[in-house]
Structure formats: C-alpha cells, structure tokens
Amino acid sequence: MATPARAQSPAPDPIVRVGGLVNRFGAQVVHDGLELDVRRGEILGVVGGSGTGKSVLMRTILGLQRPSVGDIEVLGIDARSEDPEQRREIERRTGVLFQDGALFSSLTVGENVQVPLKEYHPHLPDSLLYELALLKIKLAGLPADALDKLPAQLSGGMRKRAGLARALALDPPLLFLDEPTAGLDPIGAAAFDRLILTLQQALGLTVFLITHDLDTLYAICDRIAVLADRKVVACAPMHEVERFDHPWVQEYFHGPRARAAQAARGTSEGRR
Numbered sequence: 382m383a384t385p386a387r388a389q390s391p392a393p394d395p396i397v398r399v400g401g402l403v404n405r406f407g408a409q410v411v412h413d414g415l416e417l418d419v420r421r422g423e424i425l426g427v428v429g430g431s432g433t434g435k436s437v438l439m440r441t442i443l444g445l446q447r448p449s450v451g452d453i454e455v456l457g458i459d460a461r462s463e464d465p466e467q468r469r470e471i472e473r474r475t476g477v478l479f480q481d482g483a484l485f486s487s488l489t490v491g492e493n494v495q496v497p498l499k500e501y502h503p504h505l506p507d508s509l510l511y512e513l514a515l516l517k518i519k520l521a522g523l524p525a526d527a528l529d530k531l532p533a534q535l536s537g538g539m540r541k542r543a544g545l546a547r548a549l550a551l552d553p554p555l556l557f558l559d560e561p562t563a564g565l566d567p568i569g570a571a572a573f574d575r576l577i578l579t580l581q582q583a584l585g586l587t588v589f590l591i592t593h594d595l596d597t598l599y600a601i602c603d604r605i606a607v608l609a610d611r612k613v614v615a616c617a618p619m620h621e622v623e624r625f626d627h628p629w630v631q632e633y634f635h636g637p638r639a640r641a642a643q644a645a646r647g648t649s650e651g652r653r
C-alpha cells in the first residue's frame with residue numbers, strides 16, 4: 382500500500398521540498414496543503430487528472446508563480462524569494478521543457494540553445510557558443526544539421542529534442558519536463574523515454590516529469606506522485622502506488638490502458 386506523501390518519513394536528500402502549499406485562483410482552490418519532496422537523482426513522475434494542478438505545481442516550484450501559502454525550497458533556495466540573485470540561481474540550475482517546446486520560432490535551433498548560454502555567459506566567444514550548442518543538440522539525439530534549422534522545419538519529436546537541448550544548455554542538475562511524450566507516436570515516445578533515462582543516468586540529473594503516459598511511468602520513473610483532492614495523495618514506487626486505495630488511482634492504474642502498458646512490459650515491477 383502506498384503511503385500518503387504527508388505521512389512519509391523524511392526523503393533522503395531532497396532537492397525540492399514543497400510544504401503546506403496552497404494555490405488559489407479566485408474562488409478555485411487548486412492545491413490545499415500539498416506536500417512533496419523530490420529526491421536527488423530520481424525521476425519523479427507526476428500524474429493526476431486534467432486540471433488537478435500539475436503544471437501549476439511545476440510553475441510554483443520554479444518560482445514562475447507565487448503560491449497563496451506554503452514553503453518551497455529548490456536546490457536549497459527559497460523559491461518564493463524575490464531576490465533577483467536567488468531567482469537567477471534557480472533559473473540557472475534548472476532546465477525546463479515546456480509542453481510545446483517553447484522555442485523561439487524566428488531563431489534557429491542552434492540560436493535557441495545559445496539563448497541561455499549567452500544570458501548567463503555573455504563573454505563566451507561565438508566559436509565556443511557554437512560548439513556548446515552542437516554538443517547539446519547531439520546530447521539530445523539530434524543530427525548536427527538540425528543546428529541551422531528553424532523549429533518549423535523540424536518534426537514534433539525533433540522539436541521536443543531541440544527544447545531538451547536548450548533545457549540542458551547550462552548543465553542543470555534538475556530538469557522539469559511537462560508532458561514530454563504528448564503528441565509523439567509510440568515509437569517516438571519510447572525513444573524519448575530512453576533518452577531521458579540515459580541522460581538522467583549519464584549526467585546524474587534529477588527529473589520532475591509531468592505525464593499522462595503510462596508507458597513512461599512504467600519505463601523510467603523511480604517514484605510516482607499522484608495529484609488528487611488538491612494534494613499529493615500518494616508518492617511511492619509504481620508497484621506501491623498502483624495498489625493505493627483511491628478511486629482515481631484504481632481507475633488510472635487498472636483501466637484498460639494501464640493493463641495494456643503492463644502487458645507490454647510483462648510485469649509492472651523491476652523495470653529499470
């Protein structure tokens with residue numbers, strides 16, 4: 382049985398701590414006393430029904446949105462801080478892949494990857510910027526000739542990889558991915574999952590991954606955080622979460638799609 386997140390023993394070495402989080406939009410309460418730790422080096426899958434506040438949670442952790450109430454610490458920094466130095470430090474040490482890739486459409490892929498490099502290292506010579514962008518593009522599994530293409534000239538899967546290359550530009554220890562496999566065909570999605578896992582293992586990344594993709598959860602996530610009832614109702618490895626006695630969890634992890642994802646893997650445990 383998965384333990385409700387609130388009742389868990391302290392997480393070993395959390396890199397993100399969220400405590401007592403409340404987010405309200407007018408009369409709508411999205412989060413109410415939400416607790417979550419992200420452990421250093423894990424891939425945490427964040428799931429929940431549509432509108433349960435997964436993206437709002439991510440934006441709040443990144444400091445892009447101020448919570449109504451609550452404590453948020455990212456890499457030891459108070460994410461609610463208005464100190465520009467602290468804000469910059471969080472930005473520099475976190476990579477984000479937004480759902481649509483959020484690339485600048487008028488810049489080439491290489492120029493997109495160079496944006497954070499130029500912002501944080503304004504004195505790097507052009508030749509080095511070029512080499513670094515090329516390195517990140519290759520790391521994200523794109524061919525070198527993608528460097529000079531505009532986002533519109535790439536496929537959806539390649540655009541995701543370009544967004545990932547930009548997210549990795551500053552070698553962040555912490556990566557946020559918002560539905561990275563949405564819109565990809567199953568083969569492209571599986572390849573993207575493998576890429577995330579390879580990068581996480583090779584670079585020692587911690588990954589906060591919002592997804593609806595059961596295959597992704599089964600294939601690469603160390604723990605799954607379930608958002609429901611305005612809280613994280615369970616946060617545990619998959620084999621524990623799928624047994625959690627909550628209507629949404631039961632529906633999601635034991636519906637026809639989940640059975641198909643499990644069957645595809647042969648077993649739902651020991652998959653990494």
Ligand SMILES: Nc1ncnc2c1ncn2[C@@H]1O[C@H](COP(=O)(O)OP(=O)(O)OP(=O)(O)O)[C@@H](O)[C@H]1O
Binds near residue numbers: 429
């Ligand atoms: N800036 C905002 N102003 C008002 N309401 C907002 C704002 N941002 C989010 N919301 C509301 O908060 C709720 C949670 O939104 P959020 O985008 O986090 O959901 P989600 O769990 O990521 O959903 P999905 O799985 O559909 O992407 C929604 O009802 C949304 O309309």
